Amino acid sequence: MRPIRALIPVLLLLIAGATSAQPARVADASAAWDSAREEQLWLRGQWLNLLHADGAPGSWRSHADDPRFFLARSGGSDPAAELEATLQALYAPAALGDEHAQCRFVARAHWLQQTLGLEGLPQPDCAAWRTFSELVQASRAVLVFPSYYLNSPSSMFGHTLLRLDPEDSSGGAEYLSFAVNFGAEVDPSDNGMFYAFKGLTGGYPGQYKVDHYYKKIQEYNRDENRDIWEYPLNLSAAETMQLIRHLWELQGINFAYYFFDENCSFRVLELLEVARPGIDLTSGFGISAIPIDTVRAAQRADLVRGKQFRPAKGTVLRQRLAALPPVLHPEVKALGADPARLQSPALQALAPATRALLVETAYKHLRYTQIGAARDPVAARNSFALLRALKAHADVLPEAGPAARPENSPDLSHGSRRLSAGLWREERLDYLSLGLRLSLHSLEENATGFLPGAQINIGNFELRVDETARVDLERIDLVDIISLSPRDRFFAPLSWSILTGLERQWADGSEHRVAHVTGGVGGSWALAPGGLGYALVTGRLEHNQGFADPLQPAAGVRSGLLQHFGEHILQMELAAQKFANGQQRLRATWRHNLRLDRHQALHLEMNWRDQAPRSALAFGLRYQYYY
Amino acid sequence: MKKLLTGAVLLGASSMAVAVSPGGPNCGWGNMLFAGQSGIVYHFLALTTNGTSGNATFGMTSGTNGCSTDGTLTYGGKAMVQAMLDEFSEDVAVGEGDALTAVAVAIGVAEEDRPAFAQLTHDNFATLFPSESVTAEEVIASLEILMRSDARLSKYVVS
Numbered sequence: 001m002r003p004i005r006a007l008i009p010v011l012l013l014l015i016a017g018a019t020s021a022q023p024a025r026v027a028d029a030s031a032a033w034d035s036a037r038e039e040q041l042w043l044r045g046q047w048l049n050l051l052h053a054d055g056a057p058g059s060w061r062s063h064a065d066d067p068r069f070f071l072a073r074s075g076g077s078d079p080a081a082e083l084e085a086t087l088q089a090l091y092a093p094a095a096l097g098d099e100h101a102q103c104r105f106v107a108r109a110h111w112l113q114q115t116l117g118l119e120g121l122p123q124p125d126c127a128a129w130r131t132f133s134e135l136v137q138a139s140r141a142v143l144v145f146p147s148y149y150l151n152s153p154s155s156m157f158g159h160t161l162l163r164l165d166p167e168d169s170s171g172g173a174e175y176l177s178f179a180v181n182f183g184a185e186v187d188p189s190d191n192g193m194f195y196a197f198k199g200l201t202g203g204y205p206g207q208y209k210v211d212h213y214y215k216k217i218q219e220y221n222r223d224e225n226r227d228i229w230e231y232p233l234n235l236s237a238a239e240t241m242q243l244i245r246h247l248w249e250l251q252g253i254n255f256a257y258y259f260f261d262e263n264c265s266f267r268v269l270e271l272l273e274v275a276r277p278g279i280d281l282t283s284g285f286g287i288s289a290i291p292i293d294t295v296r297a298a299q300r301a302d303l304v305r306g307k308q309f310r311p312a313k314g315t316v317l318r319q320r321l322a323a324l325p326p327v328l329h330p331e332v333k334a335l336g337a338d339p340a341r342l343q344s345p346a347l348q349a350l351a352p353a354t355r356a357l358l359v360e361t362a363y364k365h366l367r368y369t370q371i372g373a374a375r376d377p378v379a380a381r382n383s384f385a386l387l388r389a390l391k392a393h394a395d396v397l398p399e400a401g402p403a404a405r406p407e408n409s410p411d412l413s414h415g416s417r418r419l420s421a422g423l424w425r426e427e428r429l430d431y432l433s434l435g436l437r438l439s440l441h442s443l444e445e446n447a448t449g450f451l452p453g454a455q456i457n458i459g460n461f462e463l464r465v466d467e468t469a470r471v472d473l474e475r476i477d478l479v480d481i482i483s484l485s486p487r488d489r490f491f492a493p494l495s496w497s498i499l500t501g502l503e504r505q506w507a508d509g510s511e512h513r514v515a516h517v518t519g520g521v522g523g524s525w526a527l528a529p530g531g532l533g534y535a536l537v538t539g540r541l542e543h544n545q546g547f548a549d550p551l552q553p554a555a556g557v558r559s560g561l562l563q564h565f566g567e568h569i570l571q572m573e574l575a576a577q578k579f580a581n582g583q584q585r586l587r588a589t590w591r592h593n594l595r596l597d598r599h600q601a602l603h604l605e606m607n608w609r610d611q612a613p614r615s616a617l618a619f620g621l622r623y624q625y626y627y
Numbered sequence: 628m629k630k631l632l633t634g635a636v637l638l639g640a641s642s643m644a645v646a647v648s649p650g651g652p653n654c655g656w657g658n659m660l661f662a663g664q665s666g667i668v669y670h671f672l673a674l675t676t677n678g679t680s681g682n683a684t685f686g687m688t689s690g691t692n693g694c695s696t697d698g699t700l701t702y703g704g705k706a707m708v709q710a711m712l713d714e715f716s717e718d719v720a721v722g723e724g725d726a727l728t729a730v731a732v733a734i735g736v737a738e739e740d741r742p743a744f745a746q747l748t749h750d751n752f753a754t755l756f757p758s759e760s761v762t763a764e765e766v767i768a769s770l771e772i773l774m775r776s777d778a779r780l781s782k783y784v785v786s
Contacts, residue, residue: 172728175707214707338778361719367713384759391720391752 010230027120029091032051033084035116042079042188044115045280049273050246052109052255053079057196063262063270065205066254072103085625094122103129107274123627129248133271136178136210136244138164139237141275143268143304144179145229145295145410146220148451150483156456157440158291158410160265163213163230164244175214180247182208182267184257205255208250208267221312222371228310229409231295233303235275243275248270258431265294272303279303290416290439292449299411305534307411309404316492317368319403320361321490329489335362336369339385356393363390365490415626416440417597422603424464433474433622435462438576443482444571444593446601453484453495453532453562458502473513477601484524484534495524495534497558506611507546507583515543520558530564540577547581554579560589567595586610599626704733709763716756722749733772736783743779 026032041047043057044301052063062069062076071089075082089101102109103126112118142163149155162180166173185206190483220226235243256262266289269281279301291434298304311319321329328350335341335358338434342348347355363386370379390397420435424587438459442451457480464474478501485493500517520536540554561572573590578584592604603622609615708715711726718724723745731744748755748770755761755769774780 013676051667172725173732175711175725175729176704212707218710363717367717380759384756387716387720387756388753390717391749392719394722394749397721 008534015541025117025119029088032087032091032112032116032118036083036112041115042083045109046111046274046277047083047538048079049270050111050249051079051082052270063252063255064253065256069249069253071105080346086520090118090121090195092122094124097125099126100124100126102126105249107242107249110242110245133244133249136164137166138178138244139167139240140165141232141233141235141240141243141272142174143272143295143298144216145231145291146224147227147229147410148454148456149226150451150454150456150481151224155226156481157187160268160291160294161216162243162268163216164240169546173609174211175217177213178210179213179216180208180210180271181216182255182264191197204257205254206264206267207252207254208247208271210247217310221310225312225371227312227315229411230308230310231298231304232306232308233272233298234305235272235303239275243271246271246274263289265289265291268537269294269297272298272301276301276303285486288438292410292413295411303573307406307409309402309406309409311403313364313368313371315403316400317361317364317490319400320357320364323398323400324357324361325354328354328562331358332362332365332490335359335386336366336379336382339382339389342389352393352396355400356390356397359386359389359393360397362386388577392464408448410449412598413441414446414601418624418626419601420462420622420624422620424618426618426622427616430467432465433462433620434465434620435460435474437461442480443484443601444569444591446567446595446598447564447569448598453482453486455480455482455497457481473502475501475503477503484532486532487523488526494521495536495539496521497536505542505544505546506609506613506616507544509613510546512544512546514542514546516540516542527561528563532562534559534562535559538575538577542579547579547583549581552581552583554583554585556585569593569595583612584610601626703731705763705767707733708767712766714761715766718753719748719755722746734783736780740779740783743777744774747773747777747780 005435026035034371036042049058053060054063055061060077061077064070064076067076070082072078072081072085074271075085077144086105089105090109090112092100093101097103102121102124106126106129113121138450142165142560144161144163146155146159146161148158151448154599163174164178164180166177184206216375216515217228220228266282266285266542269285269289273279273281281294281297282300284297295304321332324332331341339362342359347358350358363383366379366383366386370376370383373379415441416436417437420433420437422433422435424431431580437457440456440458441447441454442457443455445451459476460475460477460480462474462476464472466472467550477499480499480501482495482497484495485491488494497520502513502515505512505514518538518540522534522536524532524534538556538558542554543551554577556575556577558573558575560571563570569592571589571593573587573589575587575589576585586609588608590606594602594604596602601624603624604620605622606617606619607616707771708730711729714724714726715730718727727745727748728741734744736744751769751773754773755766771784774784
């Protein structure tokens, strides 16, 4: 469907070129409809965008899943009928007030007015719309990307929303800007597994929501400790206004919510298409709309005019800790527990600027430890004491450097999808591998724009082709996530992993395709600059026809090292597992990834396994292309 | 919004950390789930919805976008001060910052007077934040009194 849709703007340009540029003057609904029919106005991209219509002539379908969004009974599938009904309704008696189509469908009314030159329209009093538009008071828009958040699957790919800024929106003024967010409306009375099914299959309605941006700052920067990247857009005031008009039309309108494609990020693109006529942002997202790819789509359409960084609380704290001499690090926690230590001779002897930085860091750390916790009177009292000390040191507090690294912004990451081809040798058997990964990033890959220590893969498929050209399944990883967050004196996060899919295993003297789910939990530690060590306890459930009883649980450990050397990344890992039926597996893996450029890499891998009936060694070289 | 307020009113300067549910007021699904309810089921819930809790629609419930045109803090502006009291107090202590600017904007202080606003609040930190149990309402009341007696900023406070 979507490739066809991509052609439509071209067709429409031809149509538009063939018709007169000057809108005819029409004075009533039937004259307006005659004029619209002459130009087949319902095929214009802007009208289809306003209806959220997808498809092709004869098979239109609106993403909006709500009769309140349509004036014609068949409006969801018939843009022409909806156009006719809208023109009729625009000329309805003004006494309808806020319920009048001119008040309900302000963006449609605006566009039709401009395009058809409607005259003699009734003048309903759109009080509610007027109030809303005065509240929003925006003339600019910003595309906002709260970064990857592995602790919530809904956010592991990041998220996008729009912010609507007034003219004066620098350095804090944007706190009161409106944020436009599309999310699912979940019925809390549904039971758990039902949620999952409904969420994936579009069973939940999604709606656009508008709320103050400061709440988003709190939600992401503080509560979820996520960095936020902001991409200011170059929409004009008029384009922003049309976006706001359309938003008004969408208030309370239900859309089916699909996790993979018709999600928050896809819906944001639809808004931008309404704002700027003639751009096509959505047609590239037939299978999935990964949030960062939608940011890149906006960049490709020349909508983005910069980027700004809003660090998470944890990011700011780490920055302060990095600036503080390590010898003072023990004092950070000690001051939080006992602010009176600041009067000790040792701390009073510090240079004032250093002491100021220590106080600030101690305060930020104490506050950080209280995020999400119930109010603790002791922590509150100590926080207040440190805050007063901070006030006293304000004049000598050193300026904090920029927390952002623009060269590491998420839009600069390697492409979200990966194609790969490899050559392998395993016990004198040579074979080719062909792989497709739908998303997103592995530990050993070029980490630019990603969270360090994060692996987020959904939908990895690999085939093998042996010397006799026989094609076989190598592996399918449905979900493959690893979160390695280093622990230190100040932060004590758990590291964890989850992997489920199909893979080759050996049992009973032969090879089997087994289904499994494998999870792990443990810790990781920063060992050297660019290096990370980790150790996880693992559990596994495997369905293997090679076992007498095919379904077997196993327990084990995995431990490894990850080290970045510029464009080279090394990963070494050892793993051991013991199954309930007594089977044991040992595995050693060595991976070396060489970044060729942003979207290409070479991957060298060696695998040794000790698995009944014998041990085996495999090694291979794989070329990886990201797009 | 109601939830935000009932939660936020409990905040003192130190509250900062808060008597509201983990994840904060109006927080998205992910955090609340993980803090309050555990289990794979809820992971799946978050996985499939990427949503927000359905308690905030179109800012209309607050009756305002928080930007004042007549001088005093509106309902929306007060809600922000309450919600951001932690950040605001730290900015006041340091004498600058986004939360401080945001409050100035919410009151309607023009750009050229914002440095004066920052200076006034910083100089009177102890008045605004006398203890860790001060409430947001008290901070806002003190702020109005301070501004009223400031030659440059009194014009932003209607009597």
